[in-house]
Amino acid sequence: MPEIIAATATPERGRVRQPTQVYAVAAVSALGGLLFGYDTGIISGALLYLREDLHLSSQGQEVVVSVILVGAMIGALISGRLAGRLGRRRVVLWVAVIFAVGALGAATAPNTGALIAARLVLGLAVGGASNMVPVYIAEVAPPAVRGRLMVLFQLMVAIGQLIAYLASWLLAGSGGWRVMFGLAVIPATVLAIGMTRLPESPRWLVEHGHTATAHAVLSRLRPRGADITGEITAIHGVAAAAPRRDRRALLQPWLRPALVVALGVAAFSQLTGINAIVYYAPTILSDAGFGQSVALVTGIGIGAMLVVAGISGAIAVDAIGRRRTMLWFMPLSGLAMAVLGLAFLMGDSPAQHWTVISALFVYILCNGIGMQSVVWLIAPEILPLGVRGPATSLATLTVWGFDLLIAVTALSSIHMVGRAGTFFLYAALNVLCLVFVLLKVPETRNRPLEDIERALRAPGSLRRNLATPP
Template sequence: MSEAATITAKTPDTGRWPAHVYAVAAVSALGGLLFGYDTGIISGALLYLREDLHLSSRGQEIVVSVILVGAMIGAVASGRLAGRHGRRRIVLWVAVIFAVGALGAAVAPNTGTLIAARLVLGLSVGGASNMVPVYIAEVAPPAIRGRLMVLFQLMVAIGQLIAYLCGWLFAGSGGWRVMFGLAVIPAAALAVGMTKLPESPRWLVEQGRADVAHAVLRRLRPQGVDVTAEIAGIREVSKSAPPRDSRALLRPWLRPALAVALGVAAFSQLTGINAIVYYAPTILSDAGFGKSAALVTGIGIGAMLVVAGITGAVAVDAIGRRRTMLCFLPLSGLAMAVLGVAFLLDDSAAQHWIVITALFAYILCNGIGMQSVVWLIGPEILPLSVRGPATSLATLTVWGFDLLIAVTALSAINSVGRSGTFFLYAAMNVLCVVFVVLKVPETRNRPLEDIERALRAPGSLRRNLAA
């Protein structure tokens, strides 16, 4: 390891990080709030939207899932554009597209227009989910990178909680228009905030603008820290990277990192989280809970997502990414299995309480064990030379499997019942635990450049980092 890398790896968590570091993370994580709000608001809106527009189960799945099609496109496009225009500028564009899509959905006169508006919203959701974690990862000091990046997931959870609250407050025919339109406010805040933030120092070094990167890092690191050493480490890794080409992601040394990033991305959806987020009020209402009880339960789910986000933000830095997953994912699978069993019981007050308790436990455990890691692990483990397109691929995987869940959840319930569907998701949680045990390394408190060196070294990535 070079001297520059050694100095970078030993940069301490002084507890006196400049306020600008937290401002960067907070403003950019507004993209997470918009992401959470625009994906979560459909759950409450759907109860009345389906009546106002006379939607069948398949029509409901289309309205829910079209945002995910847009997200897949946005994830790919943002990764390509970020290499040319920078991370900060792409997040700024994302905010503008958010506002346009939210206004379009709010004033949509028919189903076709609403679907088109949600497709536009999807472009921004995909761009935000791809670029905001990358931006934070490349700006944050290694010692606090985990908690700052998990702030993004926490803001997603807060956005979903706000969405559930709005679904309850504006319940009734036509109220869904207000629900959609409110997203313009945080979109405008994100756009204004991003105009004040610096560009990623790693992207600046890649563009040959090391002097600007040096000035940025001096604002983002404590006094006395040798930012020249950090610049040297970034430059060393950047120069050793292969030239960008269409085959870069196929290089053998990248496969362990891609396997981890894509595997975690896939399991983040296959374990069932968004089947609950999107359809919980609909599932509960159809199961006899009543619309009001279903919406209030949705607020509880949103609150659990926030608690999970806060707990996950602490856990990933306190005990590590890998151990957080291994502690909480088994409990997530158990809670989902209990939920499946509960729907086999006769309808009663006791059965309702078991359903609600299992739902809350599942959201809490999956939120900590999986959702707090999914947007963190990819930008950490993927090397600088392919971070844009590789993170896009991981984000595309998230949205692709999210789309799979969105377009099959209600159909699966109609085919095999609620219990059968939830048992399937419980099995996916078990498979995810096996994958983490075999493949996922620990990246806590490791500079991005050290992670890349471990990836390039012979042998297992997980063992190289553990050593």
């Protein structure tokens, strides 16, 4: 939050040792991101066996995969509203409990209906985690380490997906999918226990009149000598100046360019095909004759690429900029997807198998760096303070909505136009994404949020306004 940064940046110059509770916050960030990644990624390997055990058709498989995304959309909406009334910490605590309940339900599901219901419950937790854990971290962490904790959360999503692929490989076989789902109970339990020992967000406490408690919390979360009173005063000032959260404010014409960028990037983060690969790669490869063992090992490689992309993307967005990261890596993403489509037109051979696997890895790496590393950054940066809450929620819902679209159409598309046709379609959407970035997305690296808002309000193109030095 910029107002907190302004209030505390001066005392924290240089290398300052952070209090112990800050590292507890880091652990929460890691576990919330890990659960998010694990529960969205585990279905890819589990699907190979539960579709046989439960006799699922292609449409049934799509429902089992996609229902978690319906829950995520609901969870993102509900968690935001509850957090305003109950507090961030309490909502994250309930998210952990819901993760555990959903994992147990999926592991013990006696039939398809029960599995779908359990996956819906897991979706509520995934949506709540993706919405509230970053908010909690941002409002609790000191400015000096806030950035790295947010990067850690994003990285742990990728690590959670990698662990999901590893679990799928180690537990391969009929019935193993139950253990795959059940393993999520362990980090969920640790997250719930950990949250009981962490403080409430100081900003929420101030907004609800608990100033003395907020002062005590900040005293434990800030380095010695930090201006706690000044930070609380800044929070009071911003809370008093913030306008009422009215969704009609999103219709203001001057705001439209920022909404187009935020929602466009959110949509293309899914339309370019990343989760068609994450969710269905083992199924697609197994059905194409690669064998289930090869498909699962390839899934581990995809998980590893997601982690490498997460680390590389975190470096790239600050080193070369948000816009340039997309412009450099999205052409390679589209090219890799096109090569993947061409590979499925080749005859079955070792060369074809290596081409498919190599193209998959290159695609995951380039799309992960070029798009997935930017999608969670661009909306909070480009949307103005007065509507940042509802507008960012709208961008998050756009991510989950288009993720749902991909999840419910990927296998059906393969059956209708074939594997090659489906991947050519995703390649074309990568090209369309590149055109959108060229025309609409500005560079926000090293620009204060106030500069971005002034550029948005100024006459002319937002992209050109931000291209002009401040």
